[in-house]
Amino acid sequence: MESVGQSSQHFYLVQRFGPAVIVRRTKRRHQHMSEVGTAFASIYDQLEGVDLSSTPLVVDLRLVVGRNDDSFEAEVAPHRRELIASFARTAILVRTTIGALQVKRMFAAEGIDVEVFTSEPECLDWLHSPQP
Numbered sequence: 458m459e460s461v462g463q464s465s466q467h468f469y470l471v472q473r474f475g476p477a478v479i480v481r482r483t484k485r486r487h488q489h490m491s492e493v494g495t496a497f498a499s500i501y502d503q504l505e506g507v508d509l510s511s512t513p514l515v516v517d518l519r520l521v522v523g524r525n526d527d528s529f530e531a532e533v534a535p536h537r538r539e540l541i542a543s544f545a546r547t548a549i550l551v552r553t554t555i556g557a558l559q560v561k562r563m564f565a566a567e568g569i570d571v572e573v574f575t576s577e578p579e580c581l582d583w584l585h586s587p588q589p
Contacts, residue, residue, distance in 0.1 A: 468496040471503045474515075477584050478504065478544070481517040490532045497536040513584055514544035517577075518560070519552040534567075541569055546588060548572040550580045 470481040480500060487493055541547045541564075549564075549571050551557050557573045564571045574580035 468492070469500055471500055473507075474581075474584070477513045477515065478507065478509075479515045479517060480540075482519075482521045484520040484522050486522050487529070490528065493529075493532045493536060497540065500540065509543040509545075511545050513588070514541070514547045515550055515580055515584055516540075516547065517550040518556070519550060538567060538569065541571060546570075546572075548574060548580050548583050550574050550577060 467483055467485055468487065470483060472479045472481065487496075549560050551560055551573060552575065554575055557575050560571075560573050564573075572580075572583055574583065
């Protein structure tokens with residue numbers, strides 16, 4: 458696994474994993490709303506030259522410290538949708554079954570198709586499976 462780098466203020470670690478990209482959320486919390494856009498922009502900067510439309514993505518949220526206040530969700534949602542839509546297909550890796558249900562419900566409500574896993578080996582199996 459090749460580490461591409463860490464995004465602004467170390468909110469995300471971006472790694473190449475064969476033909477895929479893994480974006481790992483760190484446990485560092487956003488203190489200011491202005492950090493959200495900067496952190497997502499840094500992800501794209503690190504992926505310059507990668508054909509995202511043919512690349513699978515895994516977003517690893519296992520270390521994230523939960524925050525779901527309305528203002529934060531409103532700030533993150535468009536960035537999250539854009540990131541997911543930029544890639545060929547996406548899996549989300551979470552820590553718990555309850556977290557998986559919450560993530561599935563959130564993305565389904567937004568009409569976004571993602572796979573959600575609590576097991577890293579299962580997630581990586583999905584990553585290496587043929588695209589449907």
